[in-house]
Amino acid sequence: MEKWQNQCAWFLVMPVVLLVAFNALIPLMTVVNYSVQDIFDSTHRLFVGTEWYRETLLNTRLQNALLRQLVFSGLVLLIELPLGVAIALTMPRKGGWAISATLVMIALPLLIPWNVIGTIWVIFLRPDVGLLGHFIDHTLGIHFDYPTVPIQAWISVMMMEVWHWTPLVILLAYAGLRSIPDAYYQAASIDTASPWAVFWYIQLPKMRGVLMIAVLLRFMDSFLIYTEPFVLTGGGPGDATTFLSIYLVKLAVGEFDVGKAAAFSIIYFLIVLVFSYVFYQVLLRAQRGEVR
Amino acid sequence: MKLRLRFIWLLIYLLVLLLPIYWMLNMSLRDNNDIMSRMALFPDHPVIHNYVQILTDPSWYWGYINSFAYVSINTVICLVVALPAAYAFSRYRFLGDKHLFFWLLTNRMAPAAVFLLPVFQLYSALGLLDTYIAVALAHTLFNVPLAVWILEGFTSTVPREIDETAFIDGYSLPRFFLMVFIPLIRAGVGVTAFFCFMFSWVELLFARTLTVTNAKPIAVVMTRTVSASGLDWGLLAAAGMLTIVPGALVIYFVRNYIAKGFALGRV
Amino acid sequence: MALIEFKNVAHSYLPPPTRIEDYALRPMNLVWQHGGAYALLGPSGSGKTTLLNIISGLLRPSAGRVLFDGRDVTDSSTAQRNIAQVFQFPVIYDTMTVFDNLAFPLRNRGIAAVEVRSRVSEVAEMLELTDDLRRRASGLAADEKQKVSLGRGLVRSDVSAILFDEPLTVVDPDLKWRLRRKLKEIHKRYSVTLIYVTHDQGEALTFADRVVVMDEGSVLQEGTPQELFETPTHRFVGYFIGSPGMNFLPCRLSPDGAEVAGQFVPLAAGLRTKAAQATGLEIGIRPEAIGLSGSGSGLAVEIGDVAHLGTRKIATCRIGEHEIKVVVPPEQPIPSERGVLEFNPAMTRLYSDGRLVG
Numbered sequence: 001m002e003k004w005q006n007q008c009a010w011f012l013v014m015p016v017v018l019l020v021a022f023n024a025l026i027p028l029m030t031v032v033n034y035s036v037q038d039i040f041d042s043t044h045r046l047f048v049g050t051e052w053y054r055e056t057l058l059n060t061r062l063q064n065a066l067l068r069q070l071v072f073s074g075l076v077l078l079i080e081l082p083l084g085v086a087i088a089l090t091m092p093r094k095g096g097w098a099i100s101a102t103l104v105m106i107a108l109p110l111l112i113p114w115n116v117i118g119t120i121w122v123i124f125l126r127p128d129v130g131l132l133g134h135f136i137d138h139t140l141g142i143h144f145d146y147p148t149v150p151i152q153a154w155i156s157v158m159m160m161e162v163w164h165w166t167p168l169v170i171l172l173a174y175a176g177l178r179s180i181p182d183a184y185y186q187a188a189s190i191d192t193a194s195p196w197a198v199f200w201y202i203q204l205p206k207m208r209g210v211l212m213i214a215v216l217l218r219f220m221d222s223f224l225i226y227t228e229p230f231v232l233t234g235g236g237p238g239d240a241t242t243f244l245s246i247y248l249v250k251l252a253v254g255e256f257d258v259g260k261a262a263a264f265s266i267i268y269f270l271i272v273l274v275f276s277y278v279f280y281q282v283l284l285r286a287q288r289g290e291v292r
Numbered sequence: 293m294k295l296r297l298r299f300i301w302l303l304i305y306l307l308v309l310l311l312p313i314y315w316m317l318n319m320s321l322r323d324n325n326d327i328m329s330r331m332a333l334f335p336d337h338p339v340i341h342n343y344v345q346i347l348t349d350p351s352w353y354w355g356y357i358n359s360f361a362y363v364s365i366n367t368v369i370c371l372v373v374a375l376p377a378a379y380a381f382s383r384y385r386f387l388g389d390k391h392l393f394f395w396l397l398t399n400r401m402a403p404a405a406v407f408l409l410p411v412f413q414l415y416s417a418l419g420l421l422d423t424y425i426a427v428a429l430a431h432t433l434f435n436v437p438l439a440v441w442i443l444e445g446f447t448s449t450v451p452r453e454i455d456e457t458a459f460i461d462g463y464s465l466p467r468f469f470l471m472v473f474i475p476l477i478r479a480g481v482g483v484t485a486f487f488c489f490m491f492s493w494v495e496l497l498f499a500r501t502l503t504v505t506n507a508k509p510i511a512v513v514m515t516r517t518v519s520a521s522g523l524d525w526g527l528l529a530a531a532g533m534l535t536i537v538p539g540a541l542v543i544y545f546v547r548n549y550i551a552k553g554f555a556l557g558r559v
Numbered sequence: 560m561a562l563i564e565f566k567n568v569a570h571s572y573l574p575p576p577t578r579i580e581d582y583a584l585r586p587m588n589l590v591w592q593h594g595g596a597y598a599l600l601g602p603s604g605s606g607k608t609t610l611l612n613i614i615s616g617l618l619r620p621s622a623g624r625v626l627f628d629g630r631d632v633t634d635s636s637t638a639q640r641n642i643a644q645v646f647q648f649p650v651i652y653d654t655m656t657v658f659d660n661l662a663f664p665l666r667n668r669g670i671a672a673v674e675v676r677s678r679v680s681e682v683a684e685m686l687e688l689t690d691d692l693r694r695r696a697s698g699l700a701a702d703e704k705q706k707v708s709l710g711r712g713l714v715r716s717d718v719s720a721i722l723f724d725e726p727l728t729v730v731d732p733d734l735k736w737r738l739r740r741k742l743k744e745i746h747k748r749y750s751v752t753l754i755y756v757t758h759d760q761g762e763a764l765t766f767a768d769r770v771v772v773m774d775e776g777s778v779l780q781e782g783t784p785q786e787l788f789e790t791p792t793h794r795f796v797g798y799f800i801g802s803p804g805m806n807f808l809p810c811r812l813s814p815d816g817a818e819v820a821g822q823f824v825p826l827a828a829g830l831r832t833k834a835a836q837a838t839g840l841e842i843g844i845r846p847e848a849i850g851l852s853g854s855g856s857g858l859a860v861e862i863g864d865v866a867h868l869g870t871r872k873i874a875t876c877r878i879g880e881h882e883i884k885v886v887v888p889p890e891q892p893i894p895s896e897r898g899v900l901e902f903n904p905a906m907t908r909l910y911s912d913g914r915l916v917g
Binding site for chain 1 (some may be wrong): 298299302305306308309310311312313315316318324327328329330331333349351361366367369372373374376377380381382383384385386387389392394397398400401402403404405406407409410411413414417430432433435438439440442443445446448449455477479480482483486490493494510511513514523524525528529531532537538539540544547550551
């Protein structure tokens, strides 16, 4: 839509800017400060410039972790987005007890602290005492031992991730669907449009804004994911499920050098930033025709 | 109610969704030894001592209360500052608006661990450690951008003609906002409120770093389930079950906001 | 084009309705002729949209049957009734071009591409949208979008009626007249039944051949604009139509006519006898049917405010505790304090408990 030009809009935005900047800029500057130093302890610091950055970027283990991370985030988007939208389409439209119960149930996975999720799934997947593990191992007959088999570790992590975060996509998509005025459905009925046409020409276009948020959000959050996979697999077997943030923490804990960890963090941040920016621009261009 | 094909898919999904939750319930009603010894679809001898322990131990239930307190404060702050900002981003063009919009989102792109030490030092210097407001403010770092982005998306679905009609009818901006606008973006407000609540509720790092005893959140208290003999699975599961309750209440309260959606009546 | 009939149609949104107030639409019998241009006029909440949605099939009435050309369509869907509807705000398919928007209903029915193209071009030319056919529909202005909405209804050659639900709401005031003129052209050319819902009497009276006035779920009167103006059958219709609305004066019957606040108003021959047994009598007379002068025979009144409206003046007069508004030609002088009103007996109506007598 055509926007009004008005610099006074800054006043409406000011509280947000102040709040976020307060929490972000000062710490960020501190981190940048650390990243260019070799810090032995609080009194012994040595300025090393971009040494940490070079060392980190050339590290093959980092590159592998980055690759694994990209595959992971890619899978997350490929599974969660379509699944989330599909489920949102099946949800009841009218108010009443059905939709209240559905909304509450769908929201449940999101509300559990992430370390608890990991822990529960650890037991859940154990072939001896866990519900799913037992089912796979005894009923389906597949030898299930995810701590030692890389592909099973991946599947386990993916299952847990999809179970945990698809509800976010569902809620966003559903809210987006509810925002479509009834008149559009009525007009489609008058035009004898098929359910597929209603989806493709009315529902999907009207959900574009919401879906863009869902894509960016899931991409970013999955790129930064730490607690759940760490609790479930510890990054293993070996390096199989060591995603980027798990690698970062291993590095920081292992190396015990704040400077190096700070440099890695900045690099990490920039990677996410670049990818997100590209995503954002692509989605914006696809949406441009929507401008009212 | 007519059982349509699509509801069957929904039912299947809900069933799959509830399995791990059921499992958590299952674990919460059993002894540790029992959990570790065999797989039981239903607990043979359900016990409630896990729940009793949590509900009677002050350090446990204060954890819940503390969490609920700072999360609520955070949600309110986020909504209050994000709504005007979302409106501004949607309706106005101003210097640097596109860059500002994207910059907001970048604050969710850094691994939180990075900010821990500097944030701790900052809040410590301000004397705000171990207060609700500290955690509530710290969480606005990632929640406010999310709120602004979601609300902006919903704001843009409302035609500008409605604003103009209201202004011609003599509404002032605040009155228009409260009486006309927010009801129109109900779904967005409901969803945003829930997400702010949720992300703040489950956040562990900042909550742990910025609190000591007075404002210690439930997530931190739960780490106490690790003892010399290992993890107390049953207790952890019971705590997990109880953590769901506040969030479930929140989404129950905003359900009408989300489900009723766009109310374009006679304007 | 179809003859639409309502047989004892009623609707309530509350299940089940117990009192008459629960009905959004009270039981009614209506007939809508082939190719007529109707306006549904009434204030907000009078049930106009409910009635419209029952005609189109978007709403199933709680009671009664709806017939199209003698066929019972009460259980048929909108698509099966071949209805087109234009909503309060433009409903278009944003991702499609104008051409595709107009072609959509035809393509869904499996019509051949050649015929689709010819129908769409014809309708686009009628609506002056030919230059925009290749444009993305989302980029148009509000009134053009409404034209596209309208066009989607016109492309189908078998459309039985086109229904409008306050379609000019989002259109700029200076463009409204253009669209209204378009609608009249369409009516003349296609002679399709048009039913137009509005709360604006100006729109209704200029657009329609026949106007249906509604209030609180009932149809109060159906007739030509002239009939509604001169002979409103309900107090509400008299008050709602006309600007300013009809004057109503409580009165009593007397041997000479009607008595208002101690003075006498002559009545048309025979009217007095018809009202002999009536209760709650009121005189109804249009401000345009009253003559105002400084002296002479007639009702003696006090003159109050005078409003100057360019093409006419409106004088608010007082008799006893009642107010009477009079329309006066702009050049005629108005006495300052007292005057005399002369009621045209042919236009003086009597109302008993709000209903027209005779």
